[in-house]
Amino acid sequence: MKLPRRTFLHLAAGAATLPAISSFARAQSYPTRLVRIIVPFAAGGALDVIVRVIANRLSETWHVPVVVENRLGAGGNIGSEAVARSNPDGYTILCNGPAIGLNQYLFNRLPYDPIRDFAPVSLLSSFPNVMTVPKESPANSVAEFIDIARLKAGKISYAIPGVGTTQHLAGELFKRMTGVEMTAVPYRDASFMNDLFVGRVDLMFGVAGLMLEQHRTGRLRALGVTSSKRFPLASELPTIAESGVPGFDVSSWFAFWLPAKISPDILRKLNADFVAVLADPSIQAKVEQLFYLPISSTPEEVSALLKSDMEKWSVVIKEAGIKLE
DSSP states (O other): OOOOHHHHHHHHHHHHHHHHHHHHHHHHHOOOSOEEEEESSOTTSHHHHHHHHHHHHHHHHHTSOEEEEEOOOGGGHHHHHHHHTSOSSSSEEEEEOTHHHHHHHHSSOOSSOTTTTEEEEEEEEEEEEEEEEETTOSOOSHHHHHHHHHHHTTOEEEEESSTTSHHHHHHHHHHHHHOOOEEEEEOSSTTHHHHHHHTSSOEEEEEHHHHHHHHHTTSEEEEEESSSSOOGGGTTSOBSGGGTOTTOOOEEEEEEEEETTOOHHHHHHHHHHHHHHHTOHHHHHHHHTTTOEEOOOOHHHHHHHHHHHHHHHHHHHHHHTOOOO
């Protein structure tokens, strides 16, 4: 039987909308089973604690288990690759920072493309590093430290928790912008704190949560924050930029990603859910206790931030000759 043309066109149009309706329906019912959030760093650290706070709230909201899985190794590459290669169904989420993009300049090859293989969801937090010296240091300000470092002519050392970390890059940028000579001393564990306490190293651009606690107890002396603006959780500290190094800016952050081929409807739902969680005052208070500034965003803002960091740091990494195996 031959269908009338109008009837045929109506049926064809209805069939064409089925995939879109199906995708929307899946997004509305998502999630229906366990969700994994992969953190490519060690358990017990500040980021791990924060992500577990977020995961617990999402579990309450979604009524399904949300578990945090620590996948360490290769500067975060192992955990990032696991998400890039996972099924793009929204059940495997990555939490990472600038390393997801900067590692392509540090390693000879990456097992993923930081732009092509991921779909950003939302920012989680932002925070500065803190320029910190031993309490017995003669430097009481960034300007005094620069003067002392110039007089010591290359005899200044600064601790880094790993080659290519933002703490390392902050030191390299400081060297470039001030002209002082400093030697990076890499550590494999937290023993850098003991050396900083007793003055075996002269300086560290440490993460805010670790440095501010020691500064406020008087065990170390914080000279300034690396971000372009003062850190709201330690507003008494000046920025390095306002302390004699105009334009200095090293702002760290963490964000959530999904595999690139994720359904746009699920991506939108996940973004809305993360934004809602991070707007909760009780969640914000828990994040701020660890000296991270909770901040959500659009996927586009995450993408723009990553690309900006990649453009900026690729030059510093290349000129400093920093490489990882």
